[in-house]
Amino acid sequence: MTDVVDHAGSAAASQGARVAGSFGNAPEPEVNVEALGRQLLGKWSAVRRQARELAGRPEVRKIEGLTHTDHRERVFDQLKYLVDNNAVHRAFPVRLGGSDDHGGNIAGFEELVTADPSLQIKAGVQWGLFGSAVMHLGTKEHHDQWLPGIMSLDIPGCFAMTETGHGSDVASIATTATYDEASQEFVINTPFRAAWKDYIGNAANDGLAAVVFAQLVTRKVNHGVHAFYVELRDPDTKQFLPGIGGEDDGIKGGLNGIDNGRLHFDGVRIPRTNLLNRYGDVAEDGTYSSPIESPGRRFFTMLGTLVQGRVSLDGAAVAASKVALQAAVRYATERRQFNASSPTDEEVLLDYQRHQRRLFTRLATTYAASFAHEQLLQKFDDVFSGAHDTDADRQDLETLAAALKPLSTWHALDTLQECREACGGAGFLIENRFASLRADLDVYVTFEGDNTVLLQLVAKRLLADYAKEFRGADFGVLARYVVDQATDVAFHRTGLRQVAQFVADSGSVQKAALALRDEAGQRTLLTDRVQSMVAEVGAALKGANKLPQHQGAALFNQHQHELIEAAQAHAELLQWEAFTEALGRVDDSGTKQVLTWLRDLFGLSLIEKHLSWYLMNGRLSMQRGRTVGTYINRLLVKIRPHALDLVDAFGYGPEHLRASIATGAEATRQDEARTYFRQERASGSAPADEKSLPALKASKAR
Structure with missing residues (x-):
């Protein structure tokens, strides 16, 4: 008996022939994979290619089976690798070493998911949330003071918005920042357990500072949610500073390379100038001012800067x-x-x-x-x-x-x-x-x-x-x-x-x-x-x-x-x-x-x-x-x-897929099996199928 298919790829070819036949004699169209791949890469194709080359390197790949402690350690080291390879600064100002390329920054960042989603999100916390909050909600003085350290990873940081009691409803968060005119300081408090900042990346281990979102209160008036730069830990001992506490969120359902944790504040004082004041400011005497008069519009404008x-x-x-x-x-x-x-x-x-x-x-x-x-x-x-x-x-x-x-x-x-x-x-x-x-x-x-x-x-x-x-x-x-x-x-x-x-x-x-x-x-x-x-x-x-x-x-x-x-x-x-x-x-x-x-x-x-x-x-x-x-x-x-x-046309190579079933190993196994059975049939040594025995007996009887 002649075998009708000799290798795995022939099935696709024969299927294609059947398709062409079923729709007349028109030739089967062909996909220009290279051109389609270029279109899928989009406007920032060069950035995507560069990011994919980096994401395919062994240094940034996820190693399955690590303990969450070891995984966290590895991912933090990988952040340093990204800095050393100029992979994370595209959105920052040119004068500070960035390139003001906002679309390219996102295009490159999202490709990191192919290396390790924990690395992508940890990088997103550091530069896409913490760094971006300072950049978009702060002013030039804030940029000069903190962005260089954020960009270099000398200041690992947190984006402390979500609370245990309020997630998507940011306007209702309960953390307060009350201005003290006498000392010209804001006093940060989480007045009850539900007000603790929760699920915060970098909070459990690595964060030295945070952008903390709190209700700004001055002269007994609440002006709504604003962002404040707050130092969390001593950079030498990595211990929380006075008035600050926290705990580890522990093992999660995924993304265990990120040290998510909880933060709480009890009378923590920060300088008045630590208010990120692009959209709202407090003068020395406690007077509040904003370029946006409407509180609602001001709130949505501030959050809108973080849409990335x-x-x-x-x-x-x-x-x-x-x-x-x-x-x-x-x-x-x-x-x-x-x-x-x-x-x-x-x-x-x-x-x-x-x-x-x-x-x-x-x-x-x-x-x-x-x-x-x-x-x-x-x-x-x-x-x-x-x-x-x-x-x-x-x-x-x-x-x-x-x-x-x-x-x-x-x-x-x-x-x-x-x-x-x-x-x-x-x-x-x-x-x-x-x-x-x-x-x-x-x-x-x-x-x-x-x-x-x-x-x-x-x-x-x-x-x-x-x-x-x-x-x-x-x-x-x-x-x-x-x-x-x-x-x-x-x-x-x-x-x-x-x-x-x-x-x-x-x-x-x-x-x-x-x-x-x-x-x-x-x-x-x-x-x-x-x-x-x-x-x-x-x-x-x-x-x-x-x-x-x-x-x-x-x-x-x-x-x-x-x-x-x-x-x-x-x-x-x-x-x-x-x-x-x-x-x-x-x-x-x-x-x-x-x-x-x-x-x-x-x-x-x-x-x-x-x-x-x-x-x-x-x-x-x-x-x-x-x-x-x-x-x-x-x-x-x-x-x-x-x-x-x-x-x-998606353009991902083996270094991105990293799946043994996508390496051709299955085709090799199938070809080996089919060759074995083909040779067995050709030699005449193949055992008879039990189901065929009645038919053989009937044929001999005739």
Whole structure:
């Protein structure tokens, strides 16, 4: 008997031939992996390449199995390695040795997740939070005094905002900084246990100083949350200074290379000039002044300067998803299981439809998240470089980061888990990193803003834009409008999209749905869902601000779920729009065709995910709804021959994947096994299969 497949790679080739045959005689498109890789690297490609080269070095890799004590020690030493290799100073002022490159700084920083997420987050605490707080909330005197030591790691520091009793609700933190006119000092206190600063990176061991967020009180008036530079430990003995105490948070579910801990303050005095006073200052006589008169606007302006944490987590989560998919897809092209279509050869896992659904839908989402992140990063750089830095720009940046970070971090956990399961027992081995990465990234969904709270922030922005856009309009009309389809304009307006026209004929959306595979049809369905949801909630909450506080809060709470659902739908639309816009920048026809299939898979997967909404709200007929899954299955077959190219375009090498199942070892094992059985069959020494014996006896009898 002749074997129909001779090596692992042939399965993909034969699958590609079947695909070409099933769709006519048109030649199969090819992906230009190099060009696609360049596009994925984005504007800061040189920085990303440099960061990846560094992240692939043995000196910064995570060593699995270390005790948390040894892991912490190693990561702190790695911070020094980053300093020595000029990897962490891009965002700081040129005059102090930085390069004022805010977008490049984030691009390089997020690549560290491939080395060790603990290293990435520890670096983020030191330079992205502690250092950035001094830089953005302080003035030149503060910069000159502290930034050189922060940049060199001579001053390891903490970002002490979160309290045991208050996480996402920063405005309600209980730590106080009360000004004493007689001594011209602030007195820092944590008045009760829930006010302790908690989960603070660098607090347990390494931090010598902290930026402490506290309620600023002077002349018996609370002026809200401000930031203060506070020395924590004696640099020689590493012991806490008088009035300061703390404890270790201990072993966590992940990121155990970071010494998270708790801090508390009892009458700790600091100089008046230790107030980081860019947005609020206290004179010697206790008089408070601020360039921003509104307390609410002042608070959000101060917090807005620290948005880079959310931006970087969005990018790091996308990077982790890419690493997982690159390993899982490669393994799936080599691992064989069950001989469904051949009496002698087992099937490659990636030829099974269900396996394709598991991996390709997440691959499509990862591409969408990657393109969306690049636009978020550009928006961030525009604001922080000063190119586009109005109040509206900062609000858009805040909203965009709050929309995308939840989706990408949830997606990373989902992708890591699905890739783990798709690789079976091998996926559970720590050597293949899925379980380890998932544990480390778990906390990404709750720090720098709990995902659910962030989506509520987005929802409030959507409602505010809705109120401005349609104040006084009839709700029956609003529920049926369509949007301006100028995506480049629409994306950068991160609140509710600009309305092109009101449509009284509710059948228009249903007619557009006839072209599910069409870009315009997908856009209409996705945008209509967002705007209908916002309009419905907006109508339900109309007049809530005129009610007594408790009644208004109760009404808002009744619709909180719908609000968050609308915000998530909005974020999904942002990702789809970013993917679609990226298609317009692809020159190679083959690559563009394959990416279009992948974009369609993303769009149709979103429609399938929310199919009940489309059916219940009359946007799709039952008959049309049944075709969504069929279209998806057809796309899976089209994408299958290009799966390896699509993950190889991510550009991560073996030094980043560090997964034995992605080294080709499985292909070697499979080839060895198949050669053995082939030779056994050829020699005639193969034992007879018991199931074939009755047939052989019957044949001899005849």
